[in-house]
Amino acid sequence: xxxxxxxxxxxxxxxxxxxxxFAVHQAKIAESQAAGADLVIFPELSLTGxxxxxxxxxxxxxxxxxxLAALAKLTSGGPSAVVSFVESTDDHRLFAAAxxxxxxxxxxxxxxxxxxxYGLFDERRFLAAGDAIRATRAxxxxxxxxxxxxxxxxxxxxxxPTLPAILAQxxxxxxxxxxxxxxxxxxxxxxxxxxxxxxxxxxLRATAALTTSYVAFTNRVGVDESLIxxxxxxxxxxxxxxxxxxxxxxxxxxxAEIDLDEVARARSALPLLxxxxxxxxxxxxxxxIATRAGLEEA
Amino acid sequence: xxxxxxxxxxxxxAIDPEMVAAMCRSFITSHVASTxxxxxxxxxxxxxxxxxVAYLAAAAIGADRLVVVLMPTASSSPSSKAxxxxxxxxxGCQSEIxxxxxxxxxxxxxxxxxxxxxxxxxGNMAARLRMTTLYDRSALHRGVVVxxxxxxxxxxxxxxxxGDAASAFNPIGxxxxxxxxxxxxxxxxxxxxxxxxxxxxxxxxxxxxxEGGFDYPTLxxxxxxxxxxxxxxxxxxxxxxxxxxxxxxxxxxxxxxxxRQMPPxxxxxxxxxxxxxLYPRRRPKLD
Numbered sequence: 001x002x003x004x005x006x007x008x009x010x011x012x013x014x015x016x017x018x019x020x021x022f023a024v025h026q027a028k029i030a031e032s033q034a035a036g037a038d039l040v041i042f043p044e045l046s047l048t049g050x051x052x053x054x055x056x057x058x059x060x061x062x063x064x065x066x067x068l069a070a071l072a073k074l075t076s077g078g079p080s081a082v083v084s085f086v087e088s089t090d091d092h093r094l095f096a097a098a099x100x101x102x103x104x105x106x107x108x109x110x111x112x113x114x115x116x117x118y119g120l121f122d123e124r125r126f127l128a129a130g131d132a133i134r135a136t137r138a139x140x141x142x143x144x145x146x147x148x149x150x151x152x153x154x155x156x157x158x159x160x161p162t163l164p165a166i167l168a169q170x171x172x173x174x175x176x177x178x179x180x181x182x183x184x185x186x187x188x189x190x191x192x193x194x195x196x197x198x199x200x201x202x203x204l205r206a207t208a209a210l211t212t213s214y215v216a217f218t219n220r221v222g223v224d225e226s227l228i229x230x231x232x233x234x235x236x237x238x239x240x241x242x243x244x245x246x247x248x249x250x251x252x253x254x255x256a257e258i259d260l261d262e263v264a265r266a267r268s269a270l271p272l273l274x275x276x277x278x279x280x281x282x283x284x285x286x287x288x289i290a291t292r293a294g295l296e297e298a
Numbered sequence: 299x300x301x302x303x304x305x306x307x308x309x310x311x312a313i314d315p316e317m318v319a320a321m322c323r324s325f326i327t328s329h330v331a332s333t334x335x336x337x338x339x340x341x342x343x344x345x346x347x348x349x350x351v352a353y354l355a356a357a358a359i360g361a362d363r364l365v366v367v368l369m370p371t372a373s374s375s376p377s378s379k380a381x382x383x384x385x386x387x388x389x390g391c392q393s394e395i396x397x398x399x400x401x402x403x404x405x406x407x408x409x410x411x412x413x414x415x416x417x418x419x420x421g422n423m424a425a426r427l428r429m430t431t432l433y434d435r436s437a438l439h440r441g442v443v444v445x446x447x448x449x450x451x452x453x454x455x456x457x458x459x460x461g462d463a464a465s466a467f468n469p470i471g472x473x474x475x476x477x478x479x480x481x482x483x484x485x486x487x488x489x490x491x492x493x494x495x496x497x498x499x500x501x502x503x504x505x506x507x508x509e510g511g512f513d514y515p516t517l518x519x520x521x522x523x524x525x526x527x528x529x530x531x532x533x534x535x536x537x538x539x540x541x542x543x544x545x546x547x548x549x550x551x552x553x554x555x556x557x558r559q560m561p562p563x564x565x566x567x568x569x570x571x572x573x574x575x576l577y578p579r580r581r582p583k584l585d
Contacts, residue, residue, distance in 0.1 A: 012328070016581040053576040058584055183321055186313050193314025223328035225578060228321045249320045 002147065002260035004140050007037035007079065008233040010252040012222025015049030018059055018067070022047065025071055025083060028253060033078045035255055038141030040081045043220035043233075044112075044155045044180040045096060047085040051224035056126045060088035063099065063109050076104030080140050082152060082218075084178050086127070087111065093128040098152050098178050100138060103145075108136040112154035113163060120182060120227065121156075133163055135170035148174060148260055151213075155179040158207055168211035168273055173263040175211060177204070179219040183230035183249075192248060197232050209240030212266040212273060214258050221249055238266035311476050311518055315484030318477070319354065322469040326358035329467040330442060332580040337441035341428050341462075342366040342385060342393070343499060344378030346482055346491055347470065348446040349385050353485040354469055355444060356389045364391040365439050369428045372399045374499050381491050388488065394435065398427040421500040425461025433464075442466045450475040450514060453521050454547065455554020456498075456506065463557060474518040512543065520547045 009028040014020045025042065032040035044050065048059040061068060068085070075081055080102040087097035087109065096112035111130025115123035137146030151167025151174070158164055158177050167175055185195020192198065200217070208215040214237060221231040233246040235256040244256035267273060290296035330338060338355045342348045348366075355364050368382050379395075386393040405423055406415050415423075436443045445465025447457050449472050457463040470478060475496065482492050495505040496514065507513050520539055523529045524547065531548055535541045560572060569575045 014582070015332075015578050016584065018584070020582070049578075051578055053578065055577055055581060186318050186321070187310070188312040188314050189310075193317035221324070223325050228325050230321075248317065249324045 002142065004038040004142070004148070004258055004260065005036050006216050006235055006256050006258060007032035007035060007040040008216060008218040008235065008246060008252075008254040008256070009040055009042045009046075010218060010221055010231050010233045010246045010250075010254060011042065011046060012229070012251055013043070013046050013049045013220060014222075015051060015224050016055050016059055017049070018047060021049070022067060022071060025081075026074060029071075029074045029078060029081055031253055035253070037079045037255065039138075040079050041176055041178065041216055041218045042081070042083045043218045043229075044084050044098070044178045045086065046083055046178070046220070049224055050180040050220070050229070051227060052086070053122075053126060056086050056094050057088070060086040060094050062089075063087055063097070063106055068099065068101075068106060072101040072105050075101045080138060082176055082178060084154065094126065095130055096123070096127055096154050097130075098154055098176075100136065100150070100152065102138055102140075107138065108134075108152075110134070110152040110154065112157060114156045114160050116156045120184070123156075133166045133170070135167050135172040137171070150174045150176060152176045152178070155181060158203060161207070161210070164207050164211055164213075164215075165276075168213050169276065169278065172211075172213060173260050174214045174216060174258070175207065177215065177217045179217060180229055181219045182227035192232070194230060194248070197230055197248065200232070201234075204234065204236055205240045205242065208236040208238060210272065212238045212270055213263060214238055214260070216256075221251055238263050311474055311522060313473075313477050313480055315481050318473070318481055319357070319485060322354045322481075323358040325467070325469050326355055326444070330359055330363075333442045333466065335436075335440060335442035337363045337365050337436075337439045338444050339365045339367065339432055339436040339439055339441040340444045340446060341432050342368055342382045344368075344375075344381035344385075344491065345496060345499070346478055346487065346494075347448050349381075349487045349491050350478055350482045350485065351444055351446045351470055352385055352389060352391065353482070353487055356391060357485070361389045361391040364389065365435065365441060366391055366393045367432060367435055368393065368395045369398050369431055370395070371397070371402055371424055373501055375497075375502060377494075378499055381488065381494075384488050385491070388486075396431055396435075398424060398431060401427050417500060421498060422458045422461060424500070425458035429461050429464045444469065445471060447471055448475050448478050449473055450518055450521060451506075452558060453525060453554075454510075454517070454550040455557050456510065456550075457557065459557045474521065475514040476518045512547075516543070517547065520544055521551075524548060524551065 082100055084098045087095045098110045099106050100108040113130040115129050117124035135149055135151040138148050138150050139145045140148045149171040151172030153163055164175050183196055190198040204215050204217050216235050218233045219231055220229045230248050232248050233254050235243045237243050246252040246254040432443045443465050445468030448470055451457050497505045523534045531544055534544050563572050565573050
């Protein structure tokens, strides 16, 4: 059995206050360790806050930043952690990034590929979009390094179903989404009375079922400007059934035990990933790309 | 009732009041914390909107940190004062009565001789005097002024810019009047306040619906279609709403856009407030 305990840190980051947010991360990592967690997952831009606008370059960090390295040190002998920050690069681009901290160091960084810039969102104005979708392997408290395949997406990334699909094809058994999802669409007709909670709920269960993977979704709470983040962090099994779920709008540390051998069993019973036609998908996308570019007749 | 199906019509504006109350509490708590204010200050009129905000604020940060200010004029209805006092008594919050009659009369008396003041001008003066009073009280109490305008009146522009529309933050400005009523019932706002006809209380017997020639349930359904659902007016009319009314609502929205925005600043330099100098309104000092 490959059992792991996940801790979803549903926190309310303070916008722009790196010192305060680092302190919260340290406390939650310690709390997760005390609770026996193997991995603690923080929400999108957990170290900086979300609605940064022109503050983004001022709070940005290199992935080698000593403050991040110091936080990573806590994962030596403690739980692994996924934290999120604004990453700056040598060529002065800024990304919404999520880092896997494990064994005392920064092991892997994912950059948000899909930056929503519509409606209440304005991310592309301030940030660059990532250009890579990569799963990675992690120990997550196990004895063998790289025992577990994980894939990390940042919020909107999962609304483009190719992204979690590619992560699963690339070896992820546990899909992690770190989110800063603003509440909207309050209506008695929606699940939990909230349109955004209902649509995310549907999306996350479908993503787990279609990729026959565990999905861990950590969404933040608290408020940035007009936006009220709804929380509702949850863990979903490879059958699409919710295993554990945090409350709406309140800070929480949600613990959930998963058994990654369930992924193997789910994929034997329902070999969707095995049967995926990557070459067919690529061929059809290539055709559509060429047609849109006027290189091929419609 | 839907005549054909025999079922009550679907209420598209119905909310889960506990869920929405949780959102509003979170919003208030967070903004009070980020401003560093010790108290919330709001103008309590005796109407439902300010009553609801008072109940939400008391639930969010405690009634002991809520200061409500009653600011009547000579023409304010006595029942408004009684209703406001019922709220104060129910919540156990601090309250102040500061009549704005004397400054209002002084403003009017100070006008050029022979100039008469229309009810609208007088109403705007009263709204801005209340704003002045609230901001001054908030300085005294180390508080922050919380807004009490609802989505319906914000969208049709039924408010005074820099008057009742002025606040540090507004927890109910995205709730239609019908939703304000639903949430108020849930939070235990006194029934007489929920059921009385909404009024700006500018002159005796005035009501919003009488003055504006609409009823809020219909107005809200039209606003919801135009604003939230982005429907073309013809589609709204095709659903059975009165053509003249839909057109009038659309015009009220169009004519009041300026009330929902900060004034534009002429862009002259390289980086300008409101255009390309964009920060969260509260931010900590960075190292």
